[in-house]
Amino acid sequence: MDTITMRQAGDYVDKQVKIHAWVTNKRSSGKIAFLQLRDGHEYFQGVVLKNQVGEETFELVKHLGQETSVELTGVIQTDDRSSLGYELLVESIKVIGESHEYPITPKDHGTDFLMDHRHLWLRSSKQHAIMQIRNEIIRSTYEFYNDRGFIKVDPPILTGSSPEGTTELFHTKYFDEDAFLSQSGQLYLEAAAMAFGKVFSFGPTFRAEKSKTRRHLIEFWMMEPEMANYNHEESLKVQEEYVAFVVRNVIDHCGSALSTLERDVATLEEYTKLPYPRVSYTEAIELLTENGFDDIEWGDDFGSPHETFIASKYDRPIFIVNYPKAIKPFYMKINPEDPRTVLCADMIAPEGYGEIIGGSERENDYEIMKENITKFGLDLDAYQWYLDISRYGSVPHSGFGMGLERVVAWLSGIEHIRETAPFPRLLNRLYP
Numbered sequence: 001m002d003t004i005t006m007r008q009a010g011d012y013v014d015k016q017v018k019i020h021a022w023v024t025n026k027r028s029s030g031k032i033a034f035l036q037l038r039d040g041h042e043y044f045q046g047v048v049l050k051n052q053v054g055e056e057t058f059e060l061v062k063h064l065g066q067e068t069s070v071e072l073t074g075v076i077q078t079d080d081r082s083s084l085g086y087e088l089l090v091e092s093i094k095v096i097g098e099s100h101e102y103p104i105t106p107k108d109h110g111t112d113f114l115m116d117h118r119h120l121w122l123r124s125s126k127q128h129a130i131m132q133i134r135n136e137i138i139r140s141t142y143e144f145y146n147d148r149g150f151i152k153v154d155p156p157i158l159t160g161s162s163p164e165g166t167t168e169l170f171h172t173k174y175f176d177e178d179a180f181l182s183q184s185g186q187l188y189l190e191a192a193a194m195a196f197g198k199v200f201s202f203g204p205t206f207r208a209e210k211s212k213t214r215r216h217l218i219e220f221w222m223m224e225p226e227m228a229n230y231n232h233e234e235s236l237k238v239q240e241e242y243v244a245f246v247v248r249n250v251i252d253h254c255g256s257a258l259s260t261l262e263r264d265v266a267t268l269e270e271y272t273k274l275p276y277p278r279v280s281y282t283e284a285i286e287l288l289t290e291n292g293f294d295d296i297e298w299g300d301d302f303g304s305p306h307e308t309f310i311a312s313k314y315d316r317p318i319f320i321v322n323y324p325k326a327i328k329p330f331y332m333k334i335n336p337e338d339p340r341t342v343l344c345a346d347m348i349a350p351e352g353y354g355e356i357i358g359g360s361e362r363e364n365d366y367e368i369m370k371e372n373i374t375k376f377g378l379d380l381d382a383y384q385w386y387l388d389i390s391r392y393g394s395v396p397h398s399g400f401g402m403g404l405e406r407v408v409a410w411l412s413g414i415e416h417i418r419e420t421a422p423f424p425r426l427l428n429r430l431y432p
Contacts, residue, residue, distance in 0.1 A: 001073065006042040009086035012076045019088060020096070021046075022123070023068045025106060026061065033061045035090070037072075042256070043125055045079065045087040046072060057093055067099040067123065083259060118423055119432050129257035130419055133250055134408045138202070140249035141223055144242055145200045150225060153192040153199045155185025161382040168209045181206040184401060185224055187331075187386050190362060193226040193397055194389055200225040202404075212427055214416040215304065215354055217405055219425040226399035232333075232343040232361040235398035236319060239347060239357055240276045243317060243407075247271045250411050263413040270315050271350070277318045281341065284310050284320050301327045308352045317356070321345040330372040332360040345400075353410040359400025366390040 003018040004011075024043070025036040035046035050058040064070070071094040079087040104120050114121045121127055145152070158172070158179045169180040185201045192199045205222045227235065251258070251268050258265055279287075285298050288306055296306060302320070311318055322341040325334060332342035344360035363369050369390050373383050408420035418424045423432065 005039050006044045006084060006086065006088075009044075009076045009084070013078060013086070014075060016073065016075050016091070017088075019072050019074075021070055021072060023064045023066060023070060023099075024123075024125075025066065026064060028062055033058065035061065035064070037070075037088075038123070038125075038128070042084055043128075044084050045082060046074065046090045047077075047087055048090045048093075052089075053091065053093075060093060060095070064093075064095070065099045066102040066105070067120075068095060069097040069099070070094065071096055083256060115418065115424075115429060116431070122422060125260050127419065129254075129260040130408065130412050130414065131422065132257040133254050133261075133412050134404070134420060136250050136254050137246050137404065137407055137411070140246050140253075141202060141242075143249075144245050145198075145225065148198070150198045150200045151192075151196045153185075153189060153196070153201055154203060155182065155188035155192075155201050157182050157204065161187075161379070161386075168207050170206050170208045183207055184222065186226070186399060186401065189224055189226040189399065190331075190397065191386070191389055193228045193399070194393065194395070197229075198225070198227050210427055213304070214418075215406060215409075217417055217421060217424055218427065220421070221404040222401050223404060224399065224401045226362075226397060228397045229395050230361075230398040231396055232321075232345070232398055235359055235361065235400060236278070236321075236345055237275075239345075239359060239400055240274050240317070240319075242402075243276075243347065243357070244272045244274055246407070247411065257412075261412050261414070263411075267351075268411065271317060273316060276316055276347070277314050278345075279310065279318055279320050281320055281323045287313070299324050299326065304352075304354055307348050307354045311348045311350050311352070311354075314350065317350060318348050319345045320348060328360070330376040330378065331362050331369070333363045334368075349406070349410045351410065351413075353406060356406045356410065357400050357402045359398065361396065361398045364390050364394040364396055366394070 001016055001018050019039055021037040021039040023035055024038055027034050031050040033048040035048065037044055037046050048058060048061050072088060072090055073092045074088045074090040077087050077089050078085060103117055158174060159182050160177065160179055169183055172179050183205055189199055189201055200223065202223045203221065204219055206219050209216060247268055251265055287310060288296055293306060322335050322338065323344055324340055325342045328342050328344055332344050335341040335343050342360060346355045347357035348354060349356045363372065366387060370387060373380055405417050405420040409417050418426060
């Protein structure tokens with residue numbers, strides 16, 4: 001007898017199998033019981049007939065507590081009423097681990113309660129679906145960059161300097177030196193791009209930003225490519241192709257998860273259509289002021305309401321390009337057509353999910369870079385290694401960063417980013 005997961009059920013129709021699962025719910029009516037089960041891959045139904053399993057086993061079924069772990073044997077049957085398409089006709093049940101008074105019951109619970117029990121909340125169907133989508137985004141990211149000749153480089157998490165200043169960094173001691181938890185691997189990836197041409201990283205980053213918005217986490221995962229001999233426009237093309245590729249793969253490989261989340265697939269299909277619109281920062285400011293936004297003027301950065309309104313004018317993600325240099329980091333290249341601005345872009349997701357990607361062409365002139373570091377009040381000595389990038393064989397290069405959890409929230413259609421990480425770190429939450 002083979003031990004299988006329910007994802008393999010299609011290969012075992014009318015065959016006897018063994019399955020390990022947890023009981024999520026149950027109901028019975030006299031001579032038949034229905035077990036709602038999950039095996040870590042799928043949610044499915046087990047049907048228990050009293051006249052087939054006997055009195056003792058049927059009585060055992062009636063007393064199974066929520067989240068009891070079991071080993072079941074039975075026959076796979078087709079079931080057109082199930083989203084999975086199959087169910088298990090149970091022949092025997094063995095209890096592996098009992099569960100009594102499971103705290104997360106089918107009734108509604110408050111968010112704080114669920115976050116306190118995040119280690120258990122992950123077992124629910126909705127959270128399971130979100131994590132499946134997260135996993136597919138990660139999987140398809142590796143496929144996209146590996147197939148295009150990128151090399152994965154892992155920048156350090158402990159750093160002595162920062163791409164964007166140290167005001168939002170977690171400080172620690174590195175023996176007798178000051179160190180910080182990384183807020184981006186970009187500077188290291190720029191160095192790696194000069195060695196390997198096209199590189200990317202995918203790992204944890206940290207922002208000591210005291211924010212409570214639905215879009216922010218303290219610890220999150222960032223995907224960051226850097227590309228030698230790529231200009232700004234070429235980078236935008238990679239960005240939109242990458243996002244469309246990820247959306248396509250989520251649609252193709254996460255149908256059950258999207259159904260659980262009641263996500264409209266037709267809406268997601270629109271996000272695979274290229275190219276994505278491009279709107280200049282100046283045009284975006286004009287659009288806002290023409291529509292009654294009197295809280296912003298040229299030179300200000302956009303807030304969530306501004307991004308949401310701009311994105312609402314389009315049916316897919318958009319690029320806002322060429323922001324004022326005064327509100328962007330020191331490493332961005334000046335826009336030759338308007339020296340007030342830099343060659344950069346933010347990709348804004350539809351449906352109110354805001355910025356999901358930020359990128360730019362990087363400055364590659366040694367003297368300009370040195371001057372910028374000083375102007376931004378950064379320690380020139382700490383950036384000597386970074387200056388070597390523009391000193392020895394510099395080339396035009398571009399890159400960007402994508403926040404994984406924001407994309408998970410967007411593609412899942414969920415309201416708050418706290419549900420996009422297995423164990424999210426929020427402003428006032430370090431447990432569990």
